[in-house]
Amino acid sequence: MALSADDRIADIVTARSRLPHVRRFLNGAPASRVVGLTLLALVLAFLSVYPLSMLLYGSLHSTPPGVAGVFTLDGYRDIASQQNLLTLLNTVGIALAKTIPSLILAVLLAWILARTDTPFRGTLEVLVTLPFFIPPILTAMAWGMLGNPQVGLLNQLYQWITGSTASPINVYSYGGVVWHMMQYSVPFLFLLIVDAFRAMDPSLEEAARMCGATRLRTFYTVTLQLMLPALTGAAILSFIRGIENFESPLFFGSPAGIHVITTDIYDSINQRSPPQYQYATAISFVIMALMFLIILMQWRILRGRSFQTVTGKGYSPAVMKLGRWRWATFAFCALFFAVTVVLPVSQLLIGSFFKFFGFYEWEMLTLEHYQAVAGSSEFWRAFGNTMLLGLVGATLTMLLGGIVAYVSVRTKWRGRRLIDAMAWLPWMMPGIVLGVGFLWGFALLPHAIPIYGTIWALLLAYISLGTPLSVRVMSSAYGQLSYDLEECSRVHGAGWLQTMWRIMIALVWPSFAVGWVLIFFGIMRELSASVLLYSVGSEVLSVVLLKLWANGSAEQVSVIGLIMMAMVIVFRWVQLRVIKRWIGAL
């Protein structure tokens, strides 16, 4: 029986009236919205503002919380020195020097693997992201052997080929620090932007081509412009991570006299007597203020512009045919994989089968490191704890990030900027300092709140540390969705929850999955907060790795690193299979 337009409207109205409470929320009934937003703000305040307020107190007080002292500005006064200015310039310079080439490489890789017909791109996508998941301490160890000027394998290879005695590669230099950082930032940026490339409607590019634009101009004026929120957001995250990076400057910068802010903070806490918490927290707040300015700039740049590429109109995410050039793009990806993964991981893999890492003699071949790891009850306990914290932590973090991003990007509610900013805060504080903030914060809670010394302390810290990333990932995904999809669903009678589930969550699910993997492995690697908050029985893998490293068991660290890599491959493979199915169903 055909229905008239009036009947259909009547049906929609009836359907909508079936869900009065959802409609009330949807229509912005102040009470429910205020309660929801207040709850969200309270959660974020506890996770980020509370530990940071402890640190702020520490920066303004002559002693840490709980100890008698006076309020002074000495910490901030000590920052103002010529040496610190040089350190700041070094830090910003290195962060920029690694972000710009990393972004270019990541865009190129994302475009190749998401928008072209390059062969084996499914496999390549898993492979090029692997470096991100290798513990930095392992790649530092591997590159220390590959690229040191005295006996580095790469220098020896160069000398063998050219007959020269020169050593062109020296990882203990600015270049070495930047290179080591880039191995993490390229796959990190790639993971953040690849789905934006994948989800883009190619009709926009086709329109540009139809209007006579060249491939290059189309890429520059359409593709790149549409990717702007995802690219700037990711680049800023990467820049901030560059400023906060600790392992690369410690391993490759310090021996060459290159100092950055994180090594300065590390020194002020770990290498001065007594530890200079006031100075460390003060300098962290100055850095935080600088980073906040960068984020404000991003907001201003992107304000009022639309970047929606996923609309209600059907499209097929077609790939560009490259012809013979597809083997060139394949070679490019394979080369990236070879240099960033095959070289250092081969070192790790080979090293794990010898008694001593880096000493390859027949009589030293052994499986003892694998046996030691397999037989270690501490490893298995830490493995279980880490898996539990990773699975629960990543899921909760992504859910929280999804809610914050939705409020921030998809609504015009008052207070959304504040919520977004609160979620950002932990990202802007170096991990070494933030760990202390959590320790102070959780220990000073009333004893009736049993968080300190339990696995909950770790879980809450991980959620706090991961939320900025989950918000960025979900914001970029939401930013690409046209409002007409949501409105259309609502007009057709779907409730708010139904719209969220069937439209919003269904469309941003690939980004959710990518974010989940990033957060999961972030939790696996997190050390700064873990080492301060773990307790007997709640050990995690990163703490076990630290202990093994501190005891000279580099080989067992390699074994665990390889296990972690195997897990990444499985996770990414499953994830890409699911995404592929989703793309197919779209």
Next chain:
Amino acid sequence: MFLKLKRIALAVLAAGFALPASAQDASWDSVVAAAKKEGKVVVYNMALGAPYFTAVVKSFEKEYGIAVESLDLRASELVERIRTEQSAGRYLGDVEMVTTTMIEEQLKNGDFIQKLPPVPNAANLRPPFKATEHSVPAYVQPMGILINTRLVKGDDVPKSWNDLNSPKWKGKLLSDDMRPLGSGNTLFAVLQNNMGAEFNEKLAEQKPVFSRDMRNDARRVARGEYPIYITQVFAFASDLKGLPVKVIVPQEGAPYAQMDLAILKNASHANAARLFMQHFLNLDSQALYANAWMLPVVKGAAERADPDAQPYANARLMGMAKLSERPDMMSLAKKLYP
């Protein structure tokens, strides 16, 4: 008559000596019983899972049936954790094993540890080690010179710290950074006090290369990146058997860091903490450390070490860094190594 009197006098004398001893035994037995009743002890330490520490913990658990919860952190994190917990009224740890200077610092900054009750095995400490009002030495971590035996041979092998200042080693010395707090600065301070200011000035002219990764540095020397590493903790080389490296103990002696045991304020398992200290200072536990090339602190333990560990367990000591000199030594190191 005289003989009878003599016998009585001797018996009284013997009883005089024997009574306090048996009273002491009885009182220690009550400590052991109370410790077993407490059932566990929480040990805050910076061993970071070292196998010799784990072995001592296991032997304690086996002997007394008391569970040990070991929380091992890096030095600065351990001190901050104790400070934060106690400020918040959370007294979770019972006993700590940290450096002497960290204990001095804790005493200077507050009352984080309590006065040490008697620990019988402290009577067996060998000179120059002594228990203090608050702590008892646990073991010693000395430093020497690590050489690559393929690159440094014959007469080139340094015998004295002064040999490092030979022109042939210019630019070829690897060292832990001497400017921040740590092994590098400890070595700098002890050599400044014992070898004279001129020694450190000459060493600075040798342009040693600084690193901050002590475990990896020994392997860099083994691989031949550098022929000599000048801040080698003996024990960190004990597990490198089979590699072309050797630890040299210079004739003047070895700078060292001393680890002490102390009972934390308001410890919930104070008797078990005392028993753990007593166990740590017994010959078997100390021999475990001696075999890992640490220097034991009780009499008779060094002699029980394996032959390859003997030179290190009996090494001549030069001195340790002092808390009071720390700021001056750190600024001097920064001046010499800008």
